[in-house]
Amino acid sequence: MLEIKDLHVKLEEEDKQILKGVDLTIEPGSVHAIMGPNGSGKSTLSYVLSGKDGYEVTNGEASLEGADLLDMDPEERAAVGLFLAFQYPVEIPGVGNMTFLRTAVNAQRKARGEEELSAADFLKEVRAKAKSLKIDADMLKRPVNVGFSGGEKKRNEILQMAMLEPKMCILDETDSGLDVDAMKLVAEGVNALRSTGRSFLVITHYQRLLDHIKPDVVHIMADGKIVKSGGPELALEVENNGYADILAEVA
């Protein structure tokens, strides 16, 4: 599904190397988690994959089902099936949540040469999916993320994911700022989307989220590289002992 080879990335504005050779292969239907200390490059990886400005790829490649991601505009990456759930979802005053969702769904369908969803079909689908995430009609009507609580913002991200039905979902610290109940709700939303044709990359600081979204593979990232990979037990090790032991071990 997602193939990252020797990815090197620096900040465009300054001469600071953030990613220093990331290798990662995610198979269809699997859930991978990346953990790591602050500043290790986890969020940068998610931004570079989704096409945010401000980063320069100095070496390496990244592809989704064989399509070279790094050559594409962000909207093209979305259309081939990449989705990033933002750590800090952006507030967009003046754009209704519903308008936003419908514009996005139809833009992707159009880019893939599919027919646009009719207003009635869209409404039916969005209502059903919103309901399972406990997103009420009012939240759908309000401007995108404006005045949403932290939990509402994250649920709104998952609703977008559910509507866009991407192949590769990257969740960037989706658990940050959530209480236990909100995290469970978000995790349930994610788990409902798990399928054989869809993969997940869950970026998190804490084991807690991984109790709810069970990963197949856990990677530890440090100083711009994946330094260790293993099963779910690796996340437990981090939870119990912190990163120091692992980092000392691979150093």
Place this chain on the structure above:
Amino acid sequence: MALAKLKADTTAARLSGVSLPDGAGWANAARADALARVQQMGLPTKRDEYWKYTDPASLTAADPPTAALFHNDEGPLFDAVDRVRIVFVDGVFDAAASDDLSAEGLEIERLVDATARDIHWAKDVYGVLEARGQVPVERPLAALNTAMATDGVVIRATGKVTKPVNLIYLHKDVASDVTLHNVVKVEAGADMTLLETGPAAARFSKSLEVEVADGGAFHHVRAQGRDHERRAVTHCFAKIGAESTFKSFTLTFNGVLTRNECVLEIVGDDAVAHVAGACVGDGRDFHHDDTVFVTHDAVNCESRQVFKKVLRNGATGVFQGKILVKAGAQKTDGYQISQSLLLDEDSQFLAKPELEIYADDVACSHGSTSGAIDEDALFYLRSRGVPEQEAQNLLTLAFLAEALEEIENDALADDLRDRLEGWLSRHS
């Protein structure tokens, strides 16, 4: 001295060979008085403080510039709205294209018919509100309009009228130089909506004088455009009575030069006066100026100014807005916001917000901002698959939304939103 001479020369050149329309005694007197005001004030030049950001030369020139006609496949605006259509072609009333001027709760006449009658209610409004609006800032082009106006309508609202009156200004002659003057009197407790649409002329001078009596309501929605080369100077003078409502919104597309002056005088307690505008302009030869002056001369009144401009490819936007709160106008609630969205570094927005307050128990706030498209919002939209141009259009409409929300009638607002979407997607 040099400025005085320049103004005198400009005025003499403009007035040379001009003859005032003839009508009834009161109308002729009003025109002669207005002409005397023009001569006394002199026409504006770029060196006048009030015209610092907008060069009036093409508005005062004796030989008016021409403007190419703009064609596209858009149908008439507000076509689905049940309304009384009054059509002017290059400033001349077109009876055949217009609806019957009789409407329940409204008395509508052509200006030329009203000014021909010896006794007419318009006598107390025509040129009267304009003259009041010459203090403390002179508006000589408005006086020139009063003196020279050849056509227009006078409307008296006597009841609550839901069906809007739509003045449709068609532009068919590349060299048309048009002066129109409309007068509205909303009687006590009456309610009406006036729509104005169309490019009007190559050079258009238009005045609207509105008197809203106690408890009356006047709603005004205007769309100027879309001819790129047109020029316009418009004035709206309103005298707003107790417990009455005045709401005006203008959307402007394109135009080499547009100067919209709105002069509101609140004279009765507990009144509400809102004026709002949105404009979209593209290119170095787009220049749009909103100049607003709101005077509070009564207790417990609310005024609101909301202006938004989208500027790109070197376009220029100007906002001069003032709230004057006179002594004794306590409990005034005044609000003013002017904002521009600059889509590139070549475009510019020049703003001069002013508050002048002589009462001690008032709440007045004002703000002005200029900014680019929010890059984070743009990336967020694109990351969801929305193409860059479409995302930018969506954010641009979102920027304008606050101004469009000033329109109470949703059907009218939706029509204008559709036009904006069309403009954004077609780049013209």
